[in-house]
Amino acid sequence: DVKVTQSSRYLVKRTGEKVFLECVQDMDHENMFWYRQDPGLGLRLIYFSYDVKMKEKGDIPEGYSVSREKKERFSLILESASTNQTSMYLCASSLQGAEAFFGQGTRLTVV
Amino acid sequence: GESVGLHLPTLSVQEGDNSIINCAYSNSASDYFIWYKQESGKGPQFIIDIRSNMDKRQGQRVTVLLNKTVKHLSLQIAATQPGDSAVYFCAEIEGAQKLVFGQGTRLTINP
Numbered sequence: 001d002v003k004v005t006q007s008s009r010y011l012v013k014r015t016g017e018k019v020f021l022e023c024v025q026d027m028d029h030e031n032m033f034w035y036r037q038d039p040g041l042g043l044r045l046i047y048f049s050y051d052v053k054m055k056e057k058g059d060i061p062e063g064y065s066v067s068r069e070k071k072e073r074f075s076l077i078l079e080s081a082s083t084n085q086t087s088m089y090l091c092a093s094s095l096q097g098a099e100a101f102f103g104q105g106t107r108l109t110v111v
Numbered sequence: 112g113e114s115v116g117l118h119l120p121t122l123s124v125q126e127g128d129n130s131i132i133n134c135a136y137s138n139s140a141s142d143y144f145i146w147y148k149q150e151s152g153k154g155p156q157f158i159i160d161i162r163s164n165m166d167k168r169q170g171q172r173v174t175v176l177l178n179k180t181v182k183h184l185s186l187q188i189a190a191t192q193p194g195d196s197a198v199y200f201c202a203e204i205e206g207a208q209k210l211v212f213g214q215g216t217r218l219t220i221n222p
Contacts, residue, residue, distance in 0.1 A: 042200065042214035043212040043215075045211065058209075090154055090155070092154075096208060100145075101157070102154030102155050104154050105152075
């Protein structure tokens with residue numbers, strides 16, 4: 001079975017901190033995605049990557065950056081966390097043109 | 112901009128009845144659509160997909176219908192069970208890589 005693993009289920013960080021959310025997939029998928037999920041807004045795409053060291057902005061990239069140094073790992077970085085970044089963060093991976101598989105999510109609270 | 116959207120945010124059905132969840136899309140170039148189910152505290156899980164060269168696809172208790180003329184997608188769940196309670200998302204793939212989600216419909220099953 002495909003496995004997408006996010007490093008933390010719950011995180012609490014302080015405003016201004018630099019935050020790293022890690023995601024690893026074990027199926028050699030080319031594509032990886034980071035979404036945030038907020039009530040009433042569904043899943044919004046932050047960034048995605050279609051290859052190592054390649055990245056594309058999604059719909060809401062402001063305040064975030066990403067890193068993909070290895071094919072299996074896609075990191076989301078909050079350079080200076082703010083309270084409006086409190087959310088559920090979901091990582092996913094897929095083969096090109098195929099369905100995505102999701103991790104369990106990381107619920108981040110910024111205080 | 113173009114997006115994937117849902118007609119209703121909530122749907123309540125009696126146990127044993129059939130459920131129909133609708134989705135409208137606006138990107139006429141999209142050729143691949145996916146339905147996901149998200150249970151509380153979990154990441155979205157793939158249910159069924161359909162490509163634009165098809166009008167209908169059936170799985171176990173689920174059927175997806177695609178009407179390209181009116182850009183409409185629906186998910187039908189037969190004999191709805193309590194375990195079907197979840198939020199359902201339709202999604203489309205843009206450019207074979209970018210996965211875009213609608214806002215989701217919460218399905219509630221009444222005993």
